Amino acid sequence: MVTLPAQLASDGGPWRLYVVLYGESQWPTVRWERSGPVPTGAERRAALASLGYEVAPGAAWSWTEDSRDPDDDSTPVLLIAAVTVRGRQGGAA
Template identity: 75%
Template structure:
């Protein structure tokens, strides 16, 4: 089963979820108007479905943090969540 990566990020503003499609200029994206709380797993599932994707079987969300300036750990943190997804028809759409 071929899968893609979906990511959700927040750099201090609104949350956004997107499916990473290399070589494509505009990735499928959903934005939440709020800055908090973090979108629930159910909200993320609905957002992915609206984009035509679903979490791949057995995949779980993982979280990491980065900095706006990777060379300066005093800059604000950017939270990034990622999960493997597939097209709703069972492949990598």
């Protein structure tokens, strides 16, 4: 079965969860119009299901942080979580 990366990201504003589709200009996306709290595991699972995906067996969310300007530590932090997903039975991919 084909697996793809999904990411959850926020730069202090709304949270966005999207599935990375290589070679495509638009990716399936869900947006939470809140800056906090971080969407729960159940919320992320439901969002992925609404897009036709599920977390791949054995995959776990991993977190990292980035910055718009890595050389300036006073710029807002961008939090990114990533997980491997697969199409749900009868769903996407």
